[in-house]
Amino acid sequence: MNKGCLIVVSGPSGTGKGTVCAALLARYPQIAYSVSATTRPPRPGEKEGVNYYFLDKPVFEKMIADGELLEWAEVFGNYYGTPFRKIQDRLAAGQDILLEIDTQGAMSVKKRFPNGIFIFLLPPSLAELERRIRGRGQDDEESIRRRLAASAGEIAVAKEYRYVVVNEEVDRSVETIWSILTAEHCRVSRNAALIETIGQLP
Amino acid sequence: MNKGCLIVVSGPSGTGKGTVCAALLARYPQIAYSVSATTRPPRPGEKEGVNYYFLDKPVFEKMIADGELLEWAEVFGNYYGTPFRKIQDRLAAGQDILLEIDTQGAMSVKKRFPNGIFIFLLPPSLAELERRIRGRGQDDEESIRRRLAASAGEIAVAKEYRYVVVNEEVDRSVETIWSILTAEHCRVSRNAALIETIGQLP
Numbered sequence: 001m002n003k004g005c006l007i008v009v010s011g012p013s014g015t016g017k018g019t020v021c022a023a024l025l026a027r028y029p030q031i032a033y034s035v036s037a038t039t040r041p042p043r044p045g046e047k048e049g050v051n052y053y054f055l056d057k058p059v060f061e062k063m064i065a066d067g068e069l070l071e072w073a074e075v076f077g078n079y080y081g082t083p084f085r086k087i088q089d090r091l092a093a094g095q096d097i098l099l100e101i102d103t104q105g106a107m108s109v110k111k112r113f114p115n116g117i118f119i120f121l122l123p124p125s126l127a128e129l130e131r132r133i134r135g136r137g138q139d140d141e142e143s144i145r146r147r148l149a150a151s152a153g154e155i156a157v158a159k160e161y162r163y164v165v166v167n168e169e170v171d172r173s174v175e176t177i178w179s180i181l182t183a184e185h186c187r188v189s190r191n192a193a194l195i196e197t198i199g200q201l202p
Numbered sequence: 203m204n205k206g207c208l209i210v211v212s213g214p215s216g217t218g219k220g221t222v223c224a225a226l227l228a229r230y231p232q233i234a235y236s237v238s239a240t241t242r243p244p245r246p247g248e249k250e251g252v253n254y255y256f257l258d259k260p261v262f263e264k265m266i267a268d269g270e271l272l273e274w275a276e277v278f279g280n281y282y283g284t285p286f287r288k289i290q291d292r293l294a295a296g297q298d299i300l301l302e303i304d305t306q307g308a309m310s311v312k313k314r315f316p317n318g319i320f321i322f323l324l325p326p327s328l329a330e331l332e333r334r335i336r337g338r339g340q341d342d343e344e345s346i347r348r349r350l351a352a353s354a355g356e357i358a359v360a361k362e363y364r365y366v367v368v369n370e371e372v373d374r375s376v377e378t379i380w381s382i383l384t385a386e387h388c389r390v391s392r393n394a395a396l397i398e399t400i401g402q403l404p
Contacts, residue, residue: 120390122397127404148403155401163388164397176384183385186365187379188322195324195366199357201350202329 003093006185007031008099010106010161011121020121020173021100026180027174031096034087037063038094040078063154071101071108080105086138096181098124103157118183122166126139206293207386208315210301212308212363213323214353222323222375223302229376233298236289241263242280248331253316273303273310282307298383305359319386321379322360328353351395
């Protein structure tokens, strides 16, 4: 059996990666979502254990100390991290797993899973990104400027990923990510045993 | 503008690569087909300039001498080759181009186009391949044995490709190859200029 693929999706704040990832999981339920842990407060509508595990700082810090996180980072004063346990087992069982994490986290994951499918979701432009962040109406002016500058910095990290997808339209981005996953499952490097089996003379 | 991709599809005789490639081009006419040249006689239904350029040996040998072929090979006593001219220009103009060639030819192309999308089409098994070749009813017993042995040898070359697609069903293989092309267009290595542009602060 083919091993599962670890799909890592990052993108600047406001690019719509949450929406795209949710639509991907809804459309392709065979992909499992790795729920991240965070110490930031839930946004309206976010659910414990679905969007994030919302943890207190001391609990999060104990998980760091106990080595229970694949990666973790502090962003805008809050911790974000990926619980490591189940991921390895699920991949070995052939399950594809989606991680939606920031660029710092993705670069940590890349060290442990160099064959992961690293996808950077791009906004059509930073001007469009600014429009989207303002449209969300959750951020003050200073925070918006800070986020845009941070986004420019993050986009520079896109070249460390394997793929970029410009998020013009959610459904199209979902299908593109699915195509990337389909292609990755066909990579020769993931199919040595299959090639061997098929090449046996009858 | 994104440069076009060179898609190279190979597979053992009888795997159905001709059928799959024809269906791919019919469904996605934005992909151009690079018509190969050959000295073998046309099979029933094959058309000059569509399936192949059917050439006499002296003409083919002059093309070899004049360096007009990207690759060429002699297989079962006949020449097969890929006219080089238009390919480079079309790729630069953003056109995706499909080459359907044998493993020898593909390995020559790989030297000139290391970033080509090399796809090896596999039969579900060699027993299934034998059944398909017999079903076609065009080959005598000795030829079938020779082809099966050659197929086993070719499948061993599959590991030099980037992707393998098991041709269980033509439409599914077409969609898988389209997914591979979609994914390849998203590779970071093909999108450096785009990342640069999108990362500009407004």
